[in-house]
Amino acid sequence: MTEKWVLPERYQLNDPAKLKLAAQAQSELAKKANSPFTNLSPAEAEFVRAQRTENHIVKIINDVDPVTQLTLRRKLSDALAAQGRFAEAVEIEPSAAKQEELKAYRDAGSFLCSCVNEGTWKNKPFRVTAQFVKRQVWNQKPFIGCAKCGQIAQVDLPSELVKQRELRQQSRDMAVKKDVKGLQKYTAELLR
Numbered sequence: 001m002t003e004k005w006v007l008p009e010r011y012q013l014n015d016p017a018k019l020k021l022a023a024q025a026q027s028e029l030a031k032k033a034n035s036p037f038t039n040l041s042p043a044e045a046e047f048v049r050a051q052r053t054e055n056h057i058v059k060i061i062n063d064v065d066p067v068t069q070l071t072l073r074r075k076l077s078d079a080l081a082a083q084g085r086f087a088e089a090v091e092i093e094p095s096a097a098k099q100e101e102l103k104a105y106r107d108a109g110s111f112l113c114s115c116v117n118e119g120t121w122k123n124k125p126f127r128v129t130a131q132f133v134k135r136q137v138w139n140q141k142p143f144i145g146c147a148k149c150g151q152i153a154q155v156d157l158p159s160e161l162v163k164q165r166e167l168r169q170q171s172r173d174m175a176v177k178k179d180v181k182g183l184q185k186y187t188a189e190l191l192r
């Protein structure tokens with residue numbers, strides 16, 4: 001028989017002072033979310049959804065059977081991660097493998113590696129950054145992952161990725177307009 005899992009103290013919002021703080025922290029975005037006159041960006045909407053999921057699960061998680069509890073712990077961990085609260089997510093997450101993933105975000109530093117992918121394309125050598133946007137949380141700097149060394153850093157979007165993003169948007173526009181010349185130029189630019 002394993003020991004009964006109980007939500008860590010800080011989530012048991014039965015203390016009026018704690019409740020008040022939590023409510024204050026969430027109220028501004030909630031106000032915006034509940035107003036019929038504002039449009040939330042997808043990132044804001046995801047954040048608000050995650051807060052609601054958290055609030056709901058926290059109320060019921062100690063009173064359900066162990067199997068349901070495991071499912072709820074996974075969902076709560078996801079909801080905390082979606083709010084950028086990775087340290088708490090690690091504590092709640094039941095799977096060891098997933099905990100390791102979450103720790104990488106929790107421990108993300110502000111040092112960005114400079115790995116590049118090199119190769120040849122149409123007999124011409126090219127170098128492109130090995131970094132990519134791995135995760136974005138509303139109101140936080142993006143998490144940049146590296147496909148080469150595997151590190152994750154939380155930094156402002158690197159200029160190469162800003163450029164790539166702009167080029168990708170342009171290429172989408174060109175694909176819609178069936179602009180073949182433009183697309184060729186785009187590919188050349190991307191590989192420069």
Ligand SMILES: [Zn+2]
Nearest residue numbers: 113115146149
């Ligand atoms: Zn790297």
